[in-house]
Amino acid sequence: MKNNLTINDIAEMANVSKTTVSFILNGKEGISEKTRKKVLDVIEQTNYKPTLNSKRLYFQKSFTVAVVFDKSVPVFDNLFYFAVMNALLKRCMHYNYSLIYSEFSLVGDELTLPDNILDKDVDGLIFLKDIPLVLISKLHTLNIPFVIADDHSEHTSLYTVKADYQLAAYTAVHYLIQQGHRHIGFIGNMNLPAFYTQVFSGYQKALKESDLPLDLSWFFDKIQDRDTTETYIGQMLSQKELPTAIFCMEDFLAIELIRYLQKQGVRVPQDISVIAIDDIIISSQIYPSLTTVAINNEELGTYSIDILMDLINKKETHSITISSNNIVVRESVRSLI
Amino acid sequence: MKNNLTINDIAEMANVSKTTVSFILNGKEGISEKTRKKVLDVIEQTNYKPTLNSKRLYFQKSFTVAVVFDKSVPVFDNLFYFAVMNALLKRCMHYNYSLIYSEFSLVGDELTLPDNILDKDVDGLIFLKDIPLVLISKLHTLNIPFVIADDHSEHTSLYTVKADYQLAAYTAVHYLIQQGHRHIGFIGNMNLPAFYTQVFSGYQKALKESDLPLDLSWFFDKIQDRDTTETYIGQMLSQKELPTAIFCMEDFLAIELIRYLQKQGVRVPQDISVIAIDDIIISSQIYPSLTTVAINNEELGTYSIDILMDLINKKETHSITISSNNIVVRESVRSLI
DNA sequence: ATGAAAGCGCTAACAA
């Protein structure tokens, strides 16, 4: 039961040269059916598997890509991206690539990348969500191909897979209006300006379409963390008139909002409806479960790898934006009609 | 700016042999300070990095380990393990190993493993949670080292890192008793018999210690999925007398329980307190946030890699059980005293 | 249609 058969062993056993074996393994032309069968028989019997390490050396490639998380982002905020990872993995397997799990950090202006990236021991990188400029330029000097999945920036020189968040926001707010809501609040943050702009524009478009005004007393776009969330929600709840529904830029904001409303004795959706964008794992697990616009993380992952493979193989390729109007109706929105 | 410097280039530039360069790179003895400095200068100037691919071939190792998820387990149930992954990654980097993200599936008796495992393109594997017997024997015939993190089985021949769930359960229930609870329900499942046994024993021990009886009308250990959860909780709520607190085997059961109780208008913790084991990410995000016994996923990950490295390097090693009595007090338990 | 031989970038036994 020796397990370390090499191509030489197979060649010997089949009475051919290793070139022949190699040709057969790689499906090349110019081998007679007879020898092909003979060799394949030996391979079958011995259960021989060529090792990748020789190929890696010969081709100067590692046949791995890394998905690189931002270490400074709390794991909770990354929930959305864990779903993407499964799509990445699936697509990598399709290309016979391995997917390595990795992370970078940027504290102050101190950028840290793992050794396997610095040593160029990966053929390409996938980032999730916008990445800082210093990282982009570092990657350019390293000359390593990368794709940003769920990018929100407006860089046109990068390879990205984006979701259409304007459409997603429009879809969410339009749904609220359909359900009879006329007083619709907004909760968001401006951490990612381009993202904010898209979402706000979708929100605004839906309001305008139905001749609804934008009421600033229910409009909070400077949420930073849990504390500011509480402060702003507190402010909103102290108004004489409350919105009947609140649109949140991201599920995780909505989850915090719901948590806070419940804490204050406000019932969701009886008193206030809540809707958001993303459809992260836990949105279906909280009470009330969250009505939201799903972002197709399967597509996000699949296209990212496709583009990255094109880059690795020096093929022509291009960025993609996926449509995002798939509303997932759950319990957090009440119908007023 | 040619990027593909090899050890030969460095040797040439420093006027030494590549052996010398190799020795210096690997910190071997027997090189004069003078040449060492000379070579290191060249390396510094050129920013030369040896590529791993040659080493991989020479050492017949890939310098990667894979963390292998069970594909059939819903992502939500894996939330606990995503936290472990960060510890795995950190420890892998410490050993200069890459961590590849991977999965297996077992449908019926059809076991599927990814090619990079079958081709032995990883040096070792980490599994999270108990794995099926067919997989264990497959791994043995493949002759690939593996460690099971958070195993609950009683196999003594495997390398595992376990948490002390008996202690965790005892800690949780003891805490409830300390808070004045005398009527404590139990919700769990028997999917993993050994796990169940441990947890039940901890629950029982805490009750017995305070001379509290085990009331079977509040005892449900056959939870399967959401539907059975609802059924059983329904049964429990229809009793004339209710427990003041419920202990759940896992956070995710507790989260479902809370969701269901709220749906029925039962307030947590005013009407019923809830406590569990795990401390998954979302337990702090729901309302009320969940009081639970944390399992130290940092240790779980770190020790798993340590053991795996010992196995890979053919060093003597042994399984570990980590202590687990760290209670995280949040909002879901009410004090009765 | 098949084989001989060189080489990918390292490590390490052996020689000097």
Next chain:
DNA sequence: TTGTTAGCGCTTTCAT
């Protein structure tokens, strides 16, 4: 203390 040399297991060019 340093250099020469032979691999590690593949792919591929060039002969035959």
